[in-house]
Amino acid sequence: MLQEIIFYGRGGQGSVTAANLLASAALKSGNRGVQAFPFFGAERRGAPVKAFARISDEEIFVRSQITEPDVVVVLDTGVMDAIDVTQGLKEDGVILLNTNQQADDFSFTQKIATVDATSIALKNNILVGGIPVVNTPMTGALVRIIKGVEIEALKEAMRERFGKQAESNARAAEEAYREVKL
Amino acid sequence: MIQKLERKKMVITGDYAAAYGGMISGAEVVAAYPITPQTLIVEDFATFVNDGITDAEFIMVESEHSAMSACIAAQAAGARTFTATSSQGLALMHEMLFIAASLRLPIVMPVVNRTVAAPIGIWCEYNDSMPQRDTGWMQMSCEDNQEVLDMVIMSYKIAEHRDVLLPIMPCLDAFILSHTVEPVEAPSSDEVAQYLGKYEPVAKLDTENPMAIGTFAPPEYIQELRYHNHMAMENAKRVIREVTRDFARTFGHDYHGLIEEYRCDDADVVLITIGTVTGTAREVVDELRERGKKVGLVKLRFYRPFPREELQKIAERVGAIGVYDRAVSFGSGGPMFIETRHALYGHSIPIMNFLAGIGGRDVMKKDVEKMFEMLLEAKEGKTSKEIVWIGTRGVTP
Numbered sequence: 210m211l212q213e214i215i216f217y218g219r220g221g222q223g224s225v226t227a228a229n230l231l232a233s234a235a236l237k238s239g240n241r242g243v244q245a246f247p248f249f250g251a252e253r254r255g256a257p258v259k260a261f262a263r264i265s266d267e268e269i270f271v272r273s274q275i276t277e278p279d280v281v282v283v284l285d286t287g288v289m290d291a292i293d294v295t296q297g298l299k300e301d302g303v304i305l306l307n308t309n310q311q312a313d314d315f316s317f318t319q320k321i322a323t324v325d326a327t328s329i330a331l332k333n334n335i336l337v338g339g340i341p342v343v344n345t346p347m348t349g350a351l352v353r354i355i356k357g358v359e360i361e362a363l364k365e366a367m368r369e370r371f372g373k374q375a376e377s378n379a380r381a382a383e384e385a386y387r388e389v390k391l
Numbered sequence: 392m393i394q395k396l397e398r399k400k401m402v403i404t405g406d407y408a409a410a411y412g413g414m415i416s417g418a419e420v421v422a423a424y425p426i427t428p429q430t431l432i433v434e435d436f437a438t439f440v441n442d443g444i445t446d447a448e449f450i451m452v453e454s455e456h457s458a459m460s461a462c463i464a465a466q467a468a469g470a471r472t473f474t475a476t477s478s479q480g481l482a483l484m485h486e487m488l489f490i491a492a493s494l495r496l497p498i499v500m501p502v503v504n505r506t507v508a509a510p511i512g513i514w515c516e517y518n519d520s521m522p523q524r525d526t527g528w529m530q531m532s533c534e535d536n537q538e539v540l541d542m543v544i545m546s547y548k549i550a551e552h553r554d555v556l557l558p559i560m561p562c563l564d565a566f567i568l569s570h571t572v573e574p575v576e577a578p579s580s581d582e583v584a585q586y587l588g589k590y591e592p593v594a595k596l597d598t599e600n601p602m603a604i605g606t607f608a609p610p611e612y613i614q615e616l617r618y619h620n621h622m623a624m625e626n627a628k629r630v631i632r633e634v635t636r637d638f639a640r641t642f643g644h645d646y647h648g649l650i651e652e653y654r655c656d657d658a659d660v661v662l663i664t665i666g667t668v669t670g671t672a673r674e675v676v677d678e679l680r681e682r683g684k685k686v687g688l689v690k691l692r693f694y695r696p697f698p699r700e701e702l703q704k705i706a707e708r709v710g711a712i713g714v715y716d717r718a719v720s721f722g723s724g725g726p727m728f729i730e731t732r733h734a735l736y737g738h739s740i741p742i743m744n745f746l747a748g749i750g751g752r753d754v755m756k757k758d759v760e761k762m763f764e765m766l767l768e769a770k771e772g773k774t775s776k777e778i779v780w781i782g783t784r785g786v787t788p
Contacts, residue, residue: 228572229402229572232402232572232573233402233572236400236402236574243402243572243573243574244571244572244573245571245572245573246566246567246570246571246572247566247570249428249513249514249566249570269573270670270671270673270674271670271671271674271756272567272667272668272670272671272754273671273753273754273755273756274753274755276755
């Protein structure tokens, strides 16, 4: 089964890293097809950015961008003022939002999942330049929503990538995994 | 010398795969200048040097022209070298590319295909590498990151072969490979060392026995040198076929020589693709086959040397051939189309050119499906179009 995911965020929030971590975790969880790639525009800190991930139990050959995702992950709901994040989202797809609000506060036709990744990041003291790092908790919440990726595999991928910062990120991912409201 | 590295499976970018390939092949001198989207290759190789994984000499240079000059000098002194570039960087290197090839120096240079300005773009187009056609370099394109790593290793084997001795640029698509992570299996350093052996130059610059190379030659000499370069490029075809066979036996990944055929056996029409569009086209072929359409795919790996003989054999058994191009020779069509027509002179089947993905525009399944639809029409004599622009505003394909 092929699952396609789009991450929306702002430059500097780590949308690309989130997609890459998911890819590593997906491979560790036994998926044969794993692919993650950024959409590169005139990228700069604060500007809306997009990253893509494909996961499948079979090998993946297709190379085009994702136009009909199964899940969209929104790291910063502020980008929704400028971008329609549900564009192309499948009818039975899921929108995962980083928010302290409830699902009822949003009006989308697709299913909404919420997690307060910003608070989780602050609580675990994962900050870059004073700004909470939300990509790792959001990826934790995501593996709860999609199929075939283990939270332990995600934490392992973080340990390989982050060195000293790994444990706090892994903890934040685990918390978001538990706390995400579906 | 490099540290002992075990066999491992990594989730890495195409750029990392290129850098890892150069490092594990035992490149001794690296001179490179960073340019998007090749930048990660330079950064990753610099990290290998910094972390002591390789003791390669990493030369900081002020331009791509200097990068190639430094590689030429180092290779002429007997070192295995590595560099990488993209777009304007390759254009700036152009002058030195001739020298590397004419001096028969087997330099390996991954090129991350990026559009050449104007206007400035950072996305995938082959108008950087394809205009280097006549510099004497071998040139090939990769479909995925595994092929990038494997091809950098194989590049040394092919380029350093005594019947070839030509530089080579394995190319990878900007962002679609360079910045995309996917699983790649890397062989161990021992396996690669045993496979490649030590680089043994035919002649080298030596301070004990000084000599000058490439200085001056009157008309009495140059024509023969050009002939030898021409023959070396012809020899490269045989060597590439042998090397991919041998690589498959050694490492288990089979790249089938200069081209790979996919579901061509009983095909009515075939599409020739290059680079990452091949992957997307594989899925389209599978879907069309399920709907009963007899379509096939030819993944063209090498642009220089060009697989003339392989394509002639395919032309004998199909009703139409399409050629996908991601660059255009203005007024004549895509470079691969021109080349394919030349190779298939005398064959009467329709040969169509499809231009898509120019400037890095996304090539989707529906675009490739359109190409096959038009090819099937051409086979039935329902269209006589030659050069078709797919997904271009204001243009009907």
